[in-house]
Amino acid sequence: xxxxxxxxxxxxxxxxxxxxxxxxxxxxxxxxxxxxxxxxxxxxxxxxxxxxxxxxxxxxxxxxxxxxxxxxxxxxxxxxxxxxxxxxxxxxxxxxxxxxxxxxxxxxxxxxxxxxxxxxxxxxxxxxxxxxxxxxxxxxxxxxxxxxxxxxxxxxxxxxxxxxxxxxxxxxxxxxxxxxxxxxxxxxxxxxxxxxxxxxxxxxxxxxxxxxxxxxxxxxxxxxxxxxxxxxxxxxxxxxxxxxxx
Numbered sequence: 001x002x003x004x005x006x007x008x009x010x011x012x013x014x015x016x017x018x019x020x021x022x023x024x025x026x027x028x029x030x031x032x033x034x035x036x037x038x039x040x041x042x043x044x045x046x047x048x049x050x051x052x053x054x055x056x057x058x059x060x061x062x063x064x065x066x067x068x069x070x071x072x073x074x075x076x077x078x079x080x081x082x083x084x085x086x087x088x089x090x091x092x093x094x095x096x097x098x099x100x101x102x103x104x105x106x107x108x109x110x111x112x113x114x115x116x117x118x119x120x121x122x123x124x125x126x127x128x129x130x131x132x133x134x135x136x137x138x139x140x141x142x143x144x145x146x147x148x149x150x151x152x153x154x155x156x157x158x159x160x161x162x163x164x165x166x167x168x169x170x171x172x173x174x175x176x177x178x179x180x181x182x183x184x185x186x187x188x189x190x191x192x193x194x195x196x197x198x199x200x201x202x203x204x205x206x207x208x209x210x211x212x213x214x215x216x217x218x219x220x221x222x223x224x225x226x227x228x229x230x231x232x233x234x235x236x237x238x239x240x241x242x243x244x245x246x
Contacts, residue, residue, distance in 0.1 A: 042101035045089035050104045050156040057121035058243040065241030088123040102128040105148040108160040109135045113238050128154055134167025134188045137209050146219040149229055161206035162236040168202050203246045206233035
């Protein structure tokens with residue numbers, strides 16, 4: 001199996017111990033070349049399949065999240081969570097300062113419990129994130145996603161809804177909060193199906209938003225048509241920590 005840049009970085013973490021250990025496995029003549037290749041650019045950490053990488057990262061997070069919530073001591077909880085990010089592809093600050101090459105874009109809710117880098121066990125430079133209450137596709141948010149696709153070449157957009165979403169709850173209610181917030185949740189109201197429970201309403205909203213992105217953006221539509229972009233919807237269950245594709 002060929003050890004590509006991402007695999008090398010993934011295994012070594014570019015820390016002193018990991019790099020030294022990795023160098024023991026590489027012939028001296030190739031060691032310097034491998035190190036330089038690993039440092040080449042921010043693209044070094046791009047996975048072959050972005051959606052698979054997200055799913056695998058979430059599986060790691062969900063396992064730690066569930067273990068943390070059943071731990072019986074502070075030390076046990078700390079140990080469980082400290083195991084996250086150990087296997088991440090790590091890029092040094094010198095690379096990140098110069099450029100970024102995120103391998104997925106996320107349109108997620110602004111909810112404080114839904115931090116994409118956290119729930120996908122991702123590192124700095126991995127994800128290009130746009131957030132709004134109810135993961136609403138407002139014009140400025142779509143413009144940001146266009147930048148991610150057209151300039152940063154992200155091959156995936158995930159629209160992420162979540163359990164117990166307050167914005168979707170508000171859209172299901174007739175009560176008014178603020179004029180601007182009422183305007184923000186108008187697209188959510190348009191996606192509601194009469195009789196749906198909250199979970200289905202959140203999932204339907206995420207799915208409808210994913211479909212609307214390419215309909216509202218020629219840039220995204222063209223990228224999808226050319227096979228350079230995949231747009232999917234997901235649902236994050238806060239209790240279990242798991243993300244499902246809907």
